[in-house]
Amino acid sequence: MIDYLSKEPIFGVILTIVVFMFFRMLGNKFQWKWLNPLAFSILAIILFLNMTGISYDNYYVGAKYVDMFIGPATVALALPLYRSLPLIKKHAASIMISVGIGTIFNILMVLLLSAMFKLKEPLMLSLVPKSVTTAIAMDLSTQIGGVAAITVLSVITTGVLAPLCAEPILKMFGIDDPMAQGLALGTTSHAIGTSKAMEMGEVQGAMSGLAIGIAGIATVILAPILTNLVDVLIG
């Protein structure tokens, strides 16, 4: 009976939405900044499926219709990028240089550390896109040979680091310019970093928002090149 009903497409969709809304409401009600509804929803649903014995395949019968809209939502990211165009034009040099260098540094750092810890290759490749927005990261991960599910988790974990520790670190190292703070947050921790940036100020929020799009595109272009390069160098 459970097996039969859980294969009903609506089941996967409802479970996904209900659990997310629950954590969202919980976080809003108690003002818990650390409670990332996406991360908690994923863990709660895994737990629920394990306890009820419902397989991932059954859940995915419905959940795939939710999954399907990641592509169109990624395309929709063009709109916020377009809206921030005046801001991009005004500070083009600072934005392009810092986001570009940051993206290269970030990818190399992940590859280097992964080599140091002798991570298995699919794991390493899953981590490469971890600083960009989930929509782009997932597709890119599959493209370069990573595992989408691990990428999603590494993206969320990276994002949650922003509200937890970014502000004191920025202050400690003398990064006090609002624009620089916003770019740093958006480039390294996508939308979750941006919500932190918005909290810090209007300029930070806007800069962080546009850095998401630019870092996303930069990572998509640079990740395959850099992973091949490092692969050739380290072997």
Next chain:
Amino acid sequence: MKILQQLLIILGFTFVGKVLQVALHLPIPGSVIGMVLLFVGLTRGWVKESQIALVSDYLLEILSVLFIPAGVGLMMYFDLVKNSFVSLVIILLVSFVTSLLVVGRTAQFVKKRQGGTAKASKEEPAID
């Protein structure tokens, strides 16, 4: 009809992006190609903001929910992650903190140099 039209435009760009990726063997995800195309379309005026804003803003609002199914897929990869859990956490933490500093410092550096050479305009980064 308005919503259907807007949805159709977004889905159209998504599909064209995928078609281009496959046809040209590009190493870039189709959805990202679609995003760039839509961005170009908006700046060139081929697509007006009002023609997609309703559906786009809706999709962006529910964005987080869309990633849950993929994330739950982690339950299939527990073994792969379990053995390297500590290394994973260290890699994520170290690369996050260092990259944060690199971007912030670079942005500040470039901005100061520009401010110094270009007639020291003490311009506040106002949003306009």
